[in-house]
Amino acid sequence: MASYDNPEVVEREVKDREDKEDKKDEEKSGFIDKVKDFIHDIGEKIEETIGFGKPTADVTAIHLPHINLEKVDIVVDVLVKNPNPIPIPLIDINYLIESEGRKLFSGLIPDAGTIHAHGSETVKIPLCLVYDDIKNTYDDIKPGSIIPYRIKVDLIVDVPVFGRLTLPLEKTGEIPIPYKPDIDLEKIHFEKFSFEETIATLHLKLENKNDFDLGLNDIDYEVWLSGVSIGCADLEKSAKLEKNGITYIDIPITFRPKDCGSALWDMIRGRGTGYSMKGNIHVDTPFGAMKLPISKEGGLLRLVLLGLGAVRLSTMLLFSSFSS
Incomplete structure (x- = not known):
């Protein structure tokens, strides 16, 4: 009698075949995990041996150097630390200013400079907020008022071993919309x-x-x-x-x-x-x-x-x- 004439035999063969496939998948997954662990270990060893590490960044201050009835100038101080033995380039700086979820303006600063090896530098990001642009977009923002803001900054750097990294930053505060007395x-x-x-x-x-x-x-x-x-x-x-x-x-x-x-x-x-x-x-x-x-x-x-x-x-x- 052929195996296909016996349902129990057919079911057992199918189950055995599925078990073998599951075992292969587990072995494959285990192999991939081992490769990932190996690469991670190699990366850590390279970082420990050569001294490469991920840079860090923090918004240390926000200045309003000039305010009048037409606009406010904003300067964002970002402290960037480079733990690596070679300089790293700042490829791009993306920035966005919003108020209560409403976009006020955004922009891009390309080729923002280089951070020296084993050093830290304060990168100054100059921004300009024109009041007419805000008032023409949002009717409820009135002269004489104070509005909350959130500044979002993405620093894009290129680091050996790690490749291109994005360092996201945020800072909140308040800015006035001045009105003449x-x-x-x-x-x-x-x-x-x-x-x-x-x-x-x-x-x-x-x-x-x-x-x-x-x-x-x-x-x-x-x-x-x-x-x-x-x-x-x-x-x-x-x-x-x-x-x-x-x-x-x-x-x-x-x-x-x-x-x-x-x-x-x-x-x-x-x-x-x-x-x-x-x-x-x-x-x-x-x-x-x-x-x-x-x-x-x-x-x-x-x-x-x-x-x-x-x-x-x-x-x-x-x-x-x-x-x-």
């Missing part, structure tokens, strides 16, 4: 009257519309009354502009009343006079120093003087008009 000239207080020189104090109102404080260090601007410049003023002491708040500061100014034409006459008569201001304020912020523009066009200023002050100023201006 509003400025108003509330009033002028005259300290000393003189035909050639008058000393006065400008009472300024500054509104900080940012979600962060501004430490006012300096202010440079020019003031015009009825289109006539009365000069510049200097800040005598620093001031703190509270976030989303209003701050009043006093700034002394010296000018010649005879150069103001009818501007002071109009103020004394209660008519008021138009004024404008333009310049910059220099402030400290949690994100670094900033220079922010300030401007006011078409303001209206009234002057209220009582008693002797009004008489003296009126006499001075009257004399000025006769002598001109």
